[in-house]
Amino acid sequence: MNTTLTTIPLVDLSEQHQPLQNQIDAAVRDVLQRGDFILGKDLAEFEAAFALKSGVSYGIGTGCGTDAISLGLQACGIGANDEVILPTNAFIATLIGVIRAGAKPILVDCDLDVRGVVRVARPEYIEATALIDLEAAAKAITTKTKAIVPLHLYGQMVSPRQLLDFASAYNVLIFEDAAQAHLAQREGYTAGGVGIAAAYSL
Numbered sequence: 001m002n003t004t005l006t007t008i009p010l011v012d013l014s015e016q017h018q019p020l021q022n023q024i025d026a027a028v029r030d031v032l033q034r035g036d037f038i039l040g041k042d043l044a045e046f047e048a049a050f051a052l053k054s055g056v057s058y059g060i061g062t063g064c065g066t067d068a069i070s071l072g073l074q075a076c077g078i079g080a081n082d083e084v085i086l087p088t089n090a091f092i093a094t095l096i097g098v099i100r101a102g103a104k105p106i107l108v109d110c111d112l113d114v115r116g117v118v119r120v121a122r123p124e125y126i127e128a129t130a131l132i133d134l135e136a137a138a139k140a141i142t143t144k145t146k147a148i149v150p151l152h153l154y155g156q157m158v159s160p161r162q163l164l165d166f167a168s169a170y171n172v173l174i175f176e177d178a179a180q181a182h183l184a185q186r187e188g189y190t191a192g193g194v195g196i197a198a199a200y201s202l
């Protein structure tokens, strides 16, 4: 029997790149010609445009999303002796950001029971979102808890209303990791516009 193996690529980024290629090439050429490599007008324009689109007051460009998390948490006054709650299925960079800020990450379970879009092989998980479980987060609160870092994952947002209720009930800051949900919307909020600050990655 003749068997033909077909490789299906996991992701084809060139398909997304092609329609924008000319625009991107021209923008990069323009920056190179001006030698405007550090900060500069393009970054300032992007910061303002992205903040406006996300419905927040300010946007600040950093080297990467991990820097945005550690610098953002530090800017919120979070550091040594503070505990920060995040889900066990957080991206590794989120944990690194918390640790680099000097705080202690406290991992709590994610939600596998509510309506959502994650599709996995186990039928009992078919409706799961895998977003942070706020009931588990409530059990992890101590006198050292300063913030919760909800991850808006796979394009889904953690419920802004439930997050705001949680933050006011336990007097903690919300610092959103929106690196997998740029411009996602839920309950009238845009990802990154719920808490005191947020981090993204491009």
Ligand SMILES: Cc1ncc(COP(=O)(O)O)c(C=O)c1O
Pocket: 064, 065, 066, 067, 091, 093, 094, 151, 177, 178, 179, 180, 200, 201, 202
């Ligand atoms: C949820 C999440 N947080 C943080 C990051 C870190 O971003 P960066 O790789 O730009 O440091 C990523 C990167 O993919 C991410 O998916």
